[in-house]
Amino acid sequence: MKATLINIGDELLIGQVVNTNASVMARMLIAAGIDVCGTYVIGDNAADIESHLRLGLQQSDVVLMTGGLGPTKDDITKKTLCRFFNSELVENEEALNNVKRIFAARGYELTPINRAQALVPKCCEMLNNDLGTAPCMWFEHEGGKILVSLPGVPFEMEWLMRNRVIPKLQDTFLTETIINKNILVQGIGESFLSDLIEPWELKLPENIKLAYLPVAGMIKLRLTARYPENSKEPDISSFLPGLYALAGQYIVGEDCETLAELVHQKLTATGKTLATAESCTGGTIASRLTALAGASVYFKGGVIAYSNEVKETALGVKHETLAAHGAVSEETVREMVEGVRGRLDSDYAIATTGIAGPGGGTPEKPVGTVWVAVASKEKTVAQLMHYGDRRQQTIDRTVNQAFAMLLRELKNQN
Amino acid sequence: MKATLINIGDELLIGQVVNTNASVMARMLIAAGIDVCGTYVIGDNAADIESHLRLGLQQSDVVLMTGGLGPTKDDITKKTLCRFFNSELVENEEALNNVKRIFAARGYELTPINRAQALVPKCCEMLNNDLGTAPCMWFEHEGGKILVSLPGVPFEMEWLMRNRVIPKLQDTFLTETIINKNILVQGIGESFLSDLIEPWELKLPENIKLAYLPVAGMIKLRLTARYPENSKEPDISSFLPGLYALAGQYIVGEDCETLAELVHQKLTATGKTLATAESCTGGTIASRLTALAGASVYFKGGVIAYSNEVKETALGVKHETLAAHGAVSEETVREMVEGVRGRLDSDYAIATTGIAGPGGGTPEKPVGTVWVAVASKEKTVAQLMHYGDRRQQTIDRTVNQAFAMLLRELKNQN
Numbered sequence: 001m002k003a004t005l006i007n008i009g010d011e012l013l014i015g016q017v018v019n020t021n022a023s024v025m026a027r028m029l030i031a032a033g034i035d036v037c038g039t040y041v042i043g044d045n046a047a048d049i050e051s052h053l054r055l056g057l058q059q060s061d062v063v064l065m066t067g068g069l070g071p072t073k074d075d076i077t078k079k080t081l082c083r084f085f086n087s088e089l090v091e092n093e094e095a096l097n098n099v100k101r102i103f104a105a106r107g108y109e110l111t112p113i114n115r116a117q118a119l120v121p122k123c124c125e126m127l128n129n130d131l132g133t134a135p136c137m138w139f140e141h142e143g144g145k146i147l148v149s150l151p152g153v154p155f156e157m158e159w160l161m162r163n164r165v166i167p168k169l170q171d172t173f174l175t176e177t178i179i180n181k182n183i184l185v186q187g188i189g190e191s192f193l194s195d196l197i198e199p200w201e202l203k204l205p206e207n208i209k210l211a212y213l214p215v216a217g218m219i220k221l222r223l224t225a226r227y228p229e230n231s232k233e234p235d236i237s238s239f240l241p242g243l244y245a246l247a248g249q250y251i252v253g254e255d256c257e258t259l260a261e262l263v264h265q266k267l268t269a270t271g272k273t274l275a276t277a278e279s280c281t282g283g284t285i286a287s288r289l290t291a292l293a294g295a296s297v298y299f300k301g302g303v304i305a306y307s308n309e310v311k312e313t314a315l316g317v318k319h320e321t322l323a324a325h326g327a328v329s330e331e332t333v334r335e336m337v338e339g340v341r342g343r344l345d346s347d348y349a350i351a352t353t354g355i356a357g358p359g360g361g362t363p364e365k366p367v368g369t370v371w372v373a374v375a376s377k378e379k380t381v382a383q384l385m386h387y388g389d390r391r392q393q394t395i396d397r398t399v400n401q402a403f404a405m406l407l408r409e410l411k412n413q414n
Numbered sequence: 415m416k417a418t419l420i421n422i423g424d425e426l427l428i429g430q431v432v433n434t435n436a437s438v439m440a441r442m443l444i445a446a447g448i449d450v451c452g453t454y455v456i457g458d459n460a461a462d463i464e465s466h467l468r469l470g471l472q473q474s475d476v477v478l479m480t481g482g483l484g485p486t487k488d489d490i491t492k493k494t495l496c497r498f499f500n501s502e503l504v505e506n507e508e509a510l511n512n513v514k515r516i517f518a519a520r521g522y523e524l525t526p527i528n529r530a531q532a533l534v535p536k537c538c539e540m541l542n543n544d545l546g547t548a549p550c551m552w553f554e555h556e557g558g559k560i561l562v563s564l565p566g567v568p569f570e571m572e573w574l575m576r577n578r579v580i581p582k583l584q585d586t587f588l589t590e591t592i593i594n595k596n597i598l599v600q601g602i603g604e605s606f607l608s609d610l611i612e613p614w615e616l617k618l619p620e621n622i623k624l625a626y627l628p629v630a631g632m633i634k635l636r637l638t639a640r641y642p643e644n645s646k647e648p649d650i651s652s653f654l655p656g657l658y659a660l661a662g663q664y665i666v667g668e669d670c671e672t673l674a675e676l677v678h679q680k681l682t683a684t685g686k687t688l689a690t691a692e693s694c695t696g697g698t699i700a701s702r703l704t705a706l707a708g709a710s711v712y713f714k715g716g717v718i719a720y721s722n723e724v725k726e727t728a729l730g731v732k733h734e735t736l737a738a739h740g741a742v743s744e745e746t747v748r749e750m751v752e753g754v755r756g757r758l759d760s761d762y763a764i765a766t767t768g769i770a771g772p773g774g775g776t777p778e779k780p781v782g783t784v785w786v787a788v789a790s791k792e793k794t795v796a797q798l799m800h801y802g803d804r805r806q807q808t809i810d811r812t813v814n815q816a817f818a819m820l821l822r823e824l825k826n827q828n
């Protein structure tokens with residue numbers, strides 16, 4: 001089973017908008033056992049839509065198209081689909097009721113342009129879009145091939161994929177099932193990890209694949225097993241003890257996509273609270289946690305101590321400490337982390353201070369020098385890191401380093 | 415002049431990595447007067463590389479390929495290019511010296527695998543990659559068409575595009591020049607803005623195009639002028655007074671991509687300082703500013719007051735205020751913003767408090783209710799917003815609302 005994705009939209013083509021739809025769709029398809037063999041971004045014009053549609057149907061079993069369906073798009077996509085399938089546009093009653101419902105809820109009047117959203121090619125099956133006015137359309141082509149046209153608005157597309165398209169694809173085709181297991185590793189480089197776990201990797205059975213996904217100083221190891229529907233699910237977990245035996249000291253958790261999610265999960269489960277004192281990460285640690293719903297259960301708050309003055313007044317770092325050792329020092333990061341834990345009265349605290357660059361480096365403390373600390377009631381640990389001269393990368397790596405240190409403390413103490 | 419982009423990589427195809435290369439490359443090409451007519455993401459295999467290369471050369475003047483060049487990729491891309499151009503791999507001396515230089519700087523020994531990075535098809539021109547070991551390759555095809563193969567690592571690709579590929583494309587083809595002017599608008603919906611400025615838009619000359627780029631409650635208006643090289647640059651600015659006459663009250667700035675950049679620029683220029691007190695945005699305002707190099711000049715720091723306790727202890731919000739009006743109220747946001755400005759001793763301060771959801775809503779204060787305030791020595795302004803029930807969208811809109819309110823105050827006071 002193979003799929004081609006076609007994302008239509010000038011805003012994608014000219015780079016004003018990054019094409020996140022493709023990666024969201026690919027991940028959902030692959031989880032449903034459907035491989036993606038190509039993703040095409042093309043402009044809003046009939047010739048390109050038709051030629052890439054042909055190419056997609058030639059090379060794959062399913063073509064998923066997004067975009068080109070808005071009320072102002074002059075219906076190029078729908079007209080092209082009509083021509084391709086030798087069909088005509090008809091008003092779909094269910095789609096019209098959906099458009100009416102959405103306009104009534106917003107208190108707007110229905111205009112003829114909006115009513116036209118309910119027109120679909122006669123030959124397609126309309127899949128209702130509960131979140132928007134542009135309908136999703138399902139077409140059957142020669143040889144049992146399938147074409148689906150979806151709106152390009154990311155949250156509408158995602159809802160339709162999850163609730164309409166993927167279930168219907170699974171009903172239509174006998175697909176393989178794919179299961180994944182993520183293991184989050186931190187504190188070791190990719191090539192060193194690869195050497196370390198090679199003996200284990202070589203013994204994995206044929207139907208289990210290992211992928212390395214490095215992100216900002218952290219490596220997500222993904223084990224993927226494929227198996228035919230209705231057969232027994234392979235037990236991925238039975239292979240983990242061998243991995244832990246070799247690389248256990250670097251493994252910070254399982255079954256999450258990011259370290260922030262893992263921290264969120266562990267703190268929520270244990271009922272412990274957290275506070276942050278950020279200098280070089282400038283609020284990024286807190287924003288990663290508070291992006292997750294429910295963070296208020298454990299996250300009390302934090303101080304962004306960007307200037308030395310704020311390190312003193314808001315965290316109680318001693319003036320003498322800053323004068324003697326500087327803002328980027330073990331002494332300062334320890335006083336920051338203990339200061340914020342005491343003042344915000346939390347079980348755990350995280351602190352960062354460093355030189356993200358490009359300015360501010362010295363021969364002794366070059367750009368990329370960062371101190372990270374984690375404190376609990378029992379103890380404070382601090383670690384010195386040397387990153388490079390790319391500002392955002394240093395910030396992102398520092399965030400992951402802080403999360404990994406906290407996760408190690410949580411593991412040790414529970 | 416038209417270009418096709420081909421991004422090679424299984425990690426892109428299966429959605430593990432979002433394809434940001436395509437948008438970065440498209441923006442650079444368009445700024446150089448080259449249109450992008452299609453972007454293809456394909457897997458690491460010879461048949462797909464060759465067929466899409468053919469398609470790209472058919473439909474456009476330039477094909478830019480990224481990826482498939484790493485030391486572990488088994489050189490599929492290079493071998494495919496050799497076959498396509500009927501050439502053979504030879505060791506390139508300049509590329510080898512570059513690989514040696516990079517390994518020496520890192521203190522690593524040169525292995526045969528790494529040495530193979532210096533092999534390139536004999537028929538290509540090697541463009542040196544100062545930031546990495548994979549070379550960039552420039553090929554001339556029939557009819558004066560050009561193919562360029564670049565490494566997929568984003569910062570290497572970007573450096574090569576800027577320093578090698580774009581200048582060489584501009585030398586090779588007589589291109590049009592494109593200039594852009596961004597105008598940032600906030601506080602009005604897209605369709606209302608469109609109605610408001612339509613009379614002005616209709617009078618723009620043929621060679622100046624207007625685009626609407628809405629992002630999280632802010633709209634970037636982009637005026638683009640194209641003109642042949644060596645002819646006079648059109649004066650885009652001369653059309654701005656007409657826009658200001660109609661929509662001046664909603665315009666918060668020009669010549670930036672984001673409101674954070676605009677705040678960064680204005681505060682750096684005026685020498686004024688800023689502090690933040692964030693509840694529902696959880697550090698996102700601070701992290702957007704501190705992502706920009708040089709933020710320490712004006713950003714003193716902030717408090718992430720996620721719990722009521724921290725609002726009291728770290729910002730001095732009165733217990734009675736929280737008890738009588740709740741955390742999401744005008745009274746609280748005013749005490750937050752004045753508290754942080756006083757305690758961190760800054761010229762300006764920003765505060766946010768709201769219910770990002772999905773939990774925490776009440777009939778009186780549903781999910782999406784947000785208060786934003788900005789304070790200076792002279793005065794405090796606060797504004798109530800009603801966003802929807804999508805957490806990240808509410809956070810992002812609140813951030814832009816806060817930046818826009820600060821920019822209005824900066825404008826009024828300077």
